[in-house]
Amino acid sequence: MEINHKNLDFPILYYLSEEHSINKTELSNKLLLTKTDIEKQVEQLSQLGYHLSIDAKKGYRIVKRPDILLPFEIKKKLTTSYIGQTIYYFPELSSTNTMANQMAGEMSGKMPEGTIIIAEKQSGGKGRSGKKWISPPGGIWSSIIFYPLDISTHISLFTLMAAAAVARTIDKLFPQIRVHIKWPNDILTGGRKICGILTEMSTEKKNVKWVIVGIGINVNNDSSCLPEEIRENSLSLKEITGHPINRINLISHLCSEIERFYEAFKNKDYSLIIEEWKTYNNVIGKKIKVNLGEKIIIGEAIGIDEKGALILKTDTAEIIEIISGIILP
Numbered sequence: 001m002e003i004n005h006k007n008l009d010f011p012i013l014y015y016l017s018e019e020h021s022i023n024k025t026e027l028s029n030k031l032l033l034t035k036t037d038i039e040k041q042v043e044q045l046s047q048l049g050y051h052l053s054i055d056a057k058k059g060y061r062i063v064k065r066p067d068i069l070l071p072f073e074i075k076k077k078l079t080t081s082y083i084g085q086t087i088y089y090f091p092e093l094s095s096t097n098t099m100a101n102q103m104a105g106e107m108s109g110k111m112p113e114g115t116i117i118i119a120e121k122q123s124g125g126k127g128r129s130g131k132k133w134i135s136p137p138g139g140i141w142s143s144i145i146f147y148p149l150d151i152s153t154h155i156s157l158f159t160l161m162a163a164a165a166v167a168r169t170i171d172k173l174f175p176q177i178r179v180h181i182k183w184p185n186d187i188l189t190g191g192r193k194i195c196g197i198l199t200e201m202s203t204e205k206k207n208v209k210w211v212i213v214g215i216g217i218n219v220n221n222d223s224s225c226l227p228e229e230i231r232e233n234s235l236s237l238k239e240i241t242g243h244p245i246n247r248i249n250l251i252s253h254l255c256s257e258i259e260r261f262y263e264a265f266k267n268k269d270y271s272l273i274i275e276e277w278k279t280y281n282n283v284i285g286k287k288i289k290v291n292l293g294e295k296i297i298i299g300e301a302i303g304i305d306e307k308g309a310l311i312l313k314t315d316t317a318e319i320i321e322i323i324s325g326i327i328l329p
Contacts, residue, residue, distance in 0.1 A: 012041045013072050016052075016062050023059030067220065069118050069140070069247060077252035083114035083144065083262070084255040090117070094124035096143040097200055097214040104145055104202065104210050111145055114259070118142040118251075122216075134230065138221035138238070140251055143214045144258065148265065155211070156308030156323050159184045159199045160277045161265055162213045165257035166195050167280040170237070173253060177240055180282035183301070183310050183327060187217075188282065192235040194218050215254075219245050270306040277304065283327065288312075290325040297322070 011031050015022050027038050042052060042060060049066025065073070071087035078084050093099050100117045119142075122135035135141045148158075163181045170179050170187070180188045187195035198214040218236035226234055237245045264272040278284065283301045290297050290312065299314040309321040 009072065010041050010045060010070075012038060012060075013045070013070075016060055018062045021053070021055060021058035021061040023057070026059065067138075067244065067247060068120065069251065073248050074251055074255075077248055078255055079252075080114070080255050080259045082112065083259040084116050084252070086112045086115040088115070088117050090119045092121050092123060093117075093119040093141075095122055095214075096141055097198060097212050098124075100143040100145055100212045100214075101200065101202060104212070109147065109202075109209050113145065113147050114255075115145045116142055116255075117145075134226050135216060136221045136225055138236070139219050140215070140217040140247055140254075142216075142251070143212050146211045146213065146262065148208065148211055154265075154270070154307050155199065155201060155208075156184065157265070157270060157273060157306070158211055158213060158308070159197055160304070160308045161261045161273045162197045162199070162215060162258065163187060163195075164273055164276040164280065165254060165261050166197070166215060166217065168276065169250065169254045169257050170194075171280075173250060174237065174241060177237070179280055181277060181280045183281065183283045183304075184308070184324075189235065189240060192233055194235055194237060194240075217250070219247050219250060274304050274306065274308075283310070289328040290322055291328055292322070292325045296328070297325075 011033070012027055015027060015030060024035050024038050027033070028035050031038075042054075046052065048068060050062060051064040053061040053063050069089060071089050074084060074087060088103070090099070096117045096119050103117065104111050118140070119135075121137045122141050146158075163185055166187050167179045167181055170177060177189055179194070182188050185197040186193050195215065195217045199211065200214070201211045202209040218234060220238045221236050223231055223234045223236055223239060261273055261276070264270070284303060285301065287298070287300050290310070297312060297314065297320060299312040299320065301310060302313050303311040305311060305321060307323070309323050310325070312320045312322055314320065
């Protein structure tokens with residue numbers, strides 16, 4: 001039986017639970033579906049990995065839920081007003097950022113703010129500077145659509161906002177993990193990457209139509225499956241904690257943190273984002289080398305301005321604001 005993965009909506013999930021059984025007749029009456037339709041949905045859920053107890057009299061009960069990021073499972077955990085309230089799920093995409101841009105374009109920027117595009121794996125995930133982001137099953141590969149009114153001078157702060165939200169989420173859920181933010185977009189622990197962020201925007205006549213924030217988190221994926229050239233610098237939360245992570249719980253908490261920081265952004269409370277980012281940064285106060293593309297600058301990182309620019313003081317005491325660059329080892 002073929003499943004329509006783009007619209008994975010199973011009404012019976014609203015009534016199935018681990019605690020109580022519900023029979024086919026009750027489900028049919030509640031959902032106004034035929035018993036055959038109920039059986040088809042049960043079969044589809046089984047294909048997706050749901051383990052169901054089926055009793056001729058008592059009916060259906062969930063024994064075990066699969067580790068998949070179904071919109072229903074995420075949304076029932078959310079406490080947000082708009083981040084994640086609309087979710088498009090795909091078993092595989094080339095890139096969630098690409099799909100988010102495509103869908104926002106097709107709907108002329110009218111997709112609800114906070115819409116999330118999420119995939120179980122990406123075949124062509126994107127990192128900064130055109131680098132490929134390896135995205136095997138088990139991670140969280142997602143993109144969020146925003147329509148900020150005042151972004152032109154603060155686009156760099158958007159990446160810092162997302163990084164602070166991810167760091168805060170991991171810190172709350174896994175206090176045993178010491179997380180750091182490498183300016184501007186990497187979340188590290190012990191010098192190894194557990195998350196990357198890619199911010200893109202669509203413009204028209206110098207006006208910003210929408211902003212896409214792509215967030216890729218190594219959660220339950222195994223770094224030994226990664227290409228050798230990046231294996232030593234990557235790590236997953238499962239590998240750190242020694243046990244599988246509930247991805248639904250993780251992404252629902254992340255949505256709350258993102259909404260909190262985005263509300264601060266909209267209210268121009270940029271200091272909240274910057275101070276939170278500073279809490280986790282691993283660069284301020286250090287002498288660093290930054291690749292700007294056309295040249296490399298060396299100096300001490302002395303701060304972040306309200307636009308999200310890195311402030312560097314060179315050996316000649318020159319103060320430089322860096323909006324975009326890559327910190328070299």
